[in-house]
Amino acid sequence: MTDPAASRSTGYSAWRLIAEELRAEITEGGLRAGDRLPTENALAERFGVNRHTARQAVASLAADGLVESRRGSGTFVTGGAVHVHRIGMRTRLSTSIGDRHSASGRVLESETVTASPEIAERLGIAGGPVVRVESLRTVDGEPVALGAHWFDAGRLPDIATALRRTSSVTAALRAHGIDDYVRASTVVSARHATAAEAALLRLDPGAIVLVTESLDTLTDGTPLQYGVTRFSAQRVRLDIEHPPPPA
Structure with missing residues (x-):
């Protein structure tokens, strides 16, 4: 599992490590098209980071077309990026x-x-x-x-x-x-x-x-x-x- 705390000692951004782990869950089928991504608060708690770091990780996934935000509903895994x-x-x-x-x-x-x-x-x-x-x-x-x-x-x-x-x-x-x-x-x-x-x-x-x-x-x-x-x-x-x- 990703260890964002360890990343601080290596100089590798925590949000990138979180994004990589979430990408792996999507590509390996742990998160499927249409699944709702955990909230920023839930991700922050899971990875031991603040909400801003979790938000950066999700934004990276969105930029790659892996997830999309739906107003009032949350962020969902898309169906056509992988x-x-x-x-x-x-x-x-x-x-x-x-x-x-x-x-x-x-x-x-x-x-x-x-x-x-x-x-x-x-x-x-x-x-x-x-x-x-x-x-x-x-x-x-x-x-x-x-x-x-x-x-x-x-x-x-x-x-x-x-x-x-x-x-x-x-x-x-x-x-x-x-x-x-x-x-x-x-x-x-x-x-x-x-x-x-x-x-x-x-x-x-x-x-x-x-x-x-x-x-x-x-x-x-x-x-x-x-x-x-x-x-x-x-x-x-x-x-x-x-x-x-x-x-």
Whole structure:
């Protein structure tokens, strides 16, 4: 549980810690859409802070679209601020969010560089050039993810151009004659966002990002894309799908 008193010794604002704990309750389903948030007095008593600190935490949640104030009724959890991204054999953000929301992306920068030993191993190549692409994904205009993608330049030399044109990895690969690919592995971790990540994702300083390290392959197992994606933890939940048990 959050300890606002301990935060004073570390210099980390108590209201941010309270906001993070309430965000976690919302994203993990402890507080659901339509639920009424405890009053400022109740939050202040729960966390051992004054009402002003509790008010700042709630205001932060409201700024992120997680809660809304209704005059005379209280503050309630909204229904559309947290998106579930399903990670399975065929992982596509546009598929995860469905038809009710609009996903889009743009390339922030790209370059062709010499593969590091780690990237070369991930892509199953001896070395040589790789294309690195940095991208930003949004849902309904709200930034949700920053991605770093590496591709074998020998196989996909023009992938960055295709990504700029299509704003979609799937469409860009299709333009190169690759109609299908699958997720081979995903490793998930969490950490505080860097200053640059917070600025691009419109997060408060110290906000949490969920980090996925992933490898996509052709259906025959040939490595295709290695990626590191940073998701806004306050806007995205990751649902890891497991393969069905053998018959």
